[in-house]
Amino acid sequence: MYAKPILVVVAAATLASNGTAAPAPVIPESKGIYRLPFADGTEVSVFDDAATHRPVGAIDLVGEPREGKVHRVVAAAKGTVMAIEDSYSEQQSGRAASLCRNNYLWLAHPNGEWTLYGHMATGTTRGKAGLKVGAKVKAGQYLGDEGAVGCAMLSHVHFEVAVPQAKDPIDKGGFLNANDERQRMRIPRFCAVPDHQLRKDAHYTASACT
Structure with a gap:
């Protein structure tokens, strides 16, 4: 049941170098089952799920009301x-991700997976x-406040589950190294959610896993 591969459907506009449609990456499900990364009782909407997010595999979550x-x-x-x-404060929507200065926090979990929390408000993680x-x-446990720092169209949390390489796991921008084909990504599974999968435009209520 764990690490079941999921075919993430990518739009045909994603092209290989020869101009043909590139195959969609096959990203396994996460080993862990995670809670929604917002305080208990928060209504959470899904701006992009693992299939619609670009690049695929990550999820953008929005606390409601916005x-x-x-x-x-x-x-x-x-x-x-x-x-x-968490030192940056500028919203830079429209830039290439590599040019944006994002706030982020990475957590490593006992199952070998890491989770990423991106775009949080300035100074709220350390402060x-x-x-x-x-x-x-x-x-x-509280990690910081939702924000719109870096490459963000709106205040939200960019959430990922990944298995980084052991040496030099992330670069100075917080991006996973050795992840060109999304091979480090895992499709997040969540407790208290049908089929453990979040869907774009759906709404959920954050709570602890039981």
Whole structure:
């Protein structure tokens, strides 16, 4: 049941170097089952799911309502903080991802998978949450506030599950190394969600896994 491969359907506009349609990457499901990375009771909408996100495999989650409320981001499972960047403040929608300065936090989990929380508000991870690299966190523990820092059209959390390479797992921008074919990605599975899979435009309520 674990690590069942999923064919992520990619639009035909994705082309190989010879101009033909490139095959869709086959990305396995995550070993872990994770909670939605927002505080309990938060209504969460899916802006992009693992199939519609570009590049594929990641998920963009939005706390609702979208205006007038600060949404708290929490750990999707217990883990160890591996990397933090929360010093940036500029929203840079429209730039290539490699040119954007994103805020992010990576957690490593006991099952060997890592989770990424991207675009969080300036200073909320080191400051409000008081976290540093090497800190141990529990599932549901506060990590920072939802934001729109870096390559972001709107305030949201960019969420990924991955199995990084052991040496030099991420680059200075927080991107996975050795992931050109999305081979490090895993399709996130979530508790309290039908089939454990999130769907674009659907709404869910964040809660602890039981």
